[in-house]
Amino acid sequence: MSMTARSVPPPRAAPRLARARAMVRDPLIVNSFFLLATTALGAGAGFVFWLLVARLYPAADVGRASSLLSSMSLLSYFSLFGLNSTLVRHLPTSDRPAHEVGTALSTVAVCSCAISGGFVLLVPWMAPQLGFLHGSFLMAAGFVVLAAGAAVNLLTDSVFVAFRATRVNLAVNGVLMSLVKLALPVLFVSGGPFGVVAAGAGASTIAAAASVLAIRGVLRLRIRPAFSWQTLRATLGxxxxxxxxxxxxxxxxxxxxxxxxxxxxxxxxxxxxxxxxxxxxxxxxxxxxxxxxxxxxxxxxxxxxxxxxxxxxxxxxxxxxxxxxxxxxxxxxxxxxxxxxxxxxxxxxxxxxxxxxxxxxxxxxxxxxxxxxxxxxxxxxxxxxxxxxxxxxxxxxxxxxxxxxxxxxxxxxxxxxxxxxxxxxxxxxxxxxxxxxxxxxxxxxx
Incomplete structure (x- = not known):
């Protein structure tokens, strides 16, 4: 029997190989894999992050910072106003994707600044333990900027999903964000509870900036700050x-x-x-x-x-x-x-x-x-x-x-x-x- 004959797979194996190749090429499977990998890296980095924070910062600072980071996560989500789902639903069939992404990013950034700014103003009455935010203008302004960065980062995830670019999302929000998140706690030790917040949310803000650059460079969408009520109204419901x-x-x-x-x-x-x-x-x-x-x-x-x-x-x-x-x-x-x-x-x-x-x-x-x-x-x-x-x-x-x-x-x-x-x-x-x-x-x- 020749070497060529030996290399031919048995008849029963051929359909299995065909199914395996089809699965590897299936965008549903591929995107699911990269999204899962991004989640796994983020979860692992988060676990190590809190281990580092627990060793580097006093317990009281960790308690206040964890509450503030949880509040920031909620504020960031509420700033999206459903535009994350709208982008995934409409971008694949849009003839103006750059304009729509630019409008969505600008809207979310402005809304996040307004919502998180209101939170900063009300925090002494809502949560006195977080009143340290009023310690300086830079601290209060920093919280607003970091919250906006976190919201923008959530929205850019939807852009990558819509364009089947979850590999890019893995590189930015899986690898880059995890590495930055593990490096920043050491740099902000002197910042007290806000140092923990700056370390955790700073990684999201850096990832947001990298995501915008990737959207422009990899996806070739020339996005710029914009606002179009007509664009928003078309999908408002x-x-x-x-x-x-x-x-x-x-x-x-x-x-x-x-x-x-x-x-x-x-x-x-x-x-x-x-x-x-x-x-x-x-x-x-x-x-x-x-x-x-x-x-x-x-x-x-x-x-x-x-x-x-x-x-x-x-x-x-x-x-x-x-x-x-x-x-x-x-x-x-x-x-x-x-x-x-x-x-x-x-x-x-x-x-x-x-x-x-x-x-x-x-x-x-x-x-x-x-x-x-x-x-x-x-x-x-x-x-x-x-x-x-x-x-x-x-x-x-x-x-x-x-x-x-x-x-x-x-x-x-x-x-x-x-x-x-x-x-x-x-x-x-x-x-x-x-x-x-x-x-x-x-x-x-x-």
Whole structure:
């Protein structure tokens, strides 16, 4: 037998190789992989960052800084006004992408400065422990600038997703941002609690600047500061619906830690925080694949049915084995953080992890709702999430921390069922929505 004959794969292997090649070339798979890699690098860098901060800064400074960074994250998200979803939905079919990106970036930057500036003014009354922000004008102004940088960085992520440039996003927000985040704590040790904030948020601001340069250099979009009310108005309904839906989805994550702290005390609250963060790493797979689904389904001529099926399979393959592994290893994983976490949080982590299955289902159908532009159903399904989580927590949390995990899983299941029912009723064929120019005027078609 010749060497050529030996090199030919057996007949049964050929279809497998073809399927493997198809998967490697599938934009849905490729974008999901790079988004997951970016998330994993960010999570790892965040873990090391807080280890460094805990060793370099006094505990009181760390406590104040962590609260301020959490507030900044919320302010940055609320400054997006749904434009992140709008860019992913419309950029693939836009004939003026540079103008739309420039308008979105300018709008978010201005809104973020206004919102974070209002927060700085109100902080002595809302959170006296954070009153150190008023120690100097430079500190207050620095907080506003860093918050705007974080918001812009969140928005640029959507640009990379829309243009299938998640490799660039990995380089900027995965590699560069992680390296900067680990270097800055040492430089700002003398800055007290604001030094921690400057280190954490400074990395996002540097990544935002690098992202803008990458959009101009790699994506060849000649973006510049701009504002067009006509551009914003064309997608205002979609943006605000996405914004309201996303805010409702975020609400339980904001409220649950506060309710647990008030109802059960600081030790269960710490256990809750650790368990939820571990489970949220499991959820990151479905979030990343959902973003890739959203981007692929938004492209011109996309067949939503096959994309929906493929993405559902990929989410299941990524989530189910991870859930099983973390559920089995819940106790030893928590023991790394300390014996008290393992003693009091194993059941909670297990339930949170099993709840990742309902989060994956809810994420999948929710992104399909966004693609099919069922805007009211998006809002209603997330309102169901909020209602179910809060009712269970308020009624049952006094029986133990595990009820916070049960509420989270049940809320996502109820929300997913509501979204799925709306999806089946409305159909899974998304109307094509693109931007076109006629007679010098911009309008949308559906």
């Amino acid at each position: 979609y943006s605000l619906s996405s914004y309201l839906s996303g805010s409702l989805n975020l609400l339980p994550q904001i409220v649950l830690p506060i309710v647990v702290l008030q109802a059960l005390g600081p030790v269960p609250a710490a256990t809750y925080f650790v368990a939820f963060q571990i489970a949220n790493l499991v959820n990151s797979a479905s979030y990343a694949i959902g973003e890739a689904l959203f981007a692929e389904g938004s492209r011109h001529g996309a067949a939503l049915g096959p994309i929906a099926v493929r993405s559902g399979k990929v989410i299941a393959l990524a989530t189910v084995p991870t859930v099983a592994l973390v559920a089995v290893l819940a106790r030893p994983v928590l023991h790394v953080f300390g014996p008290q976490y393992a003693a009091h949080g194993t059941t909670t982590l297990t339930v949170f992890t099993l709840g990742s299955l309902t989060v994956a289902f809810n994420t999948w159908v929710s992104f399909l709702l966004k693609l099919t532009r069922q805007l009211v159903a998006m809002v209603v399904s997330n309102a169901v999430l909020v209602a179910v989580v809060l009712v269970i927590v308020l009624v049952r949390l006094h029986h133990g921390l595990v009820w916070a995990a049960i509420a989270w899983g049940a809320g996502n299941l109820a929300s997913g069922v509501a979204a799925g029912a709306a999806l089946l009723a409305g159909g899974v064929r998304a109307p094509h929505t693109g931007r076109h120019r006629r007679a010098g005027k911009e309008h949308t078609t559906a």
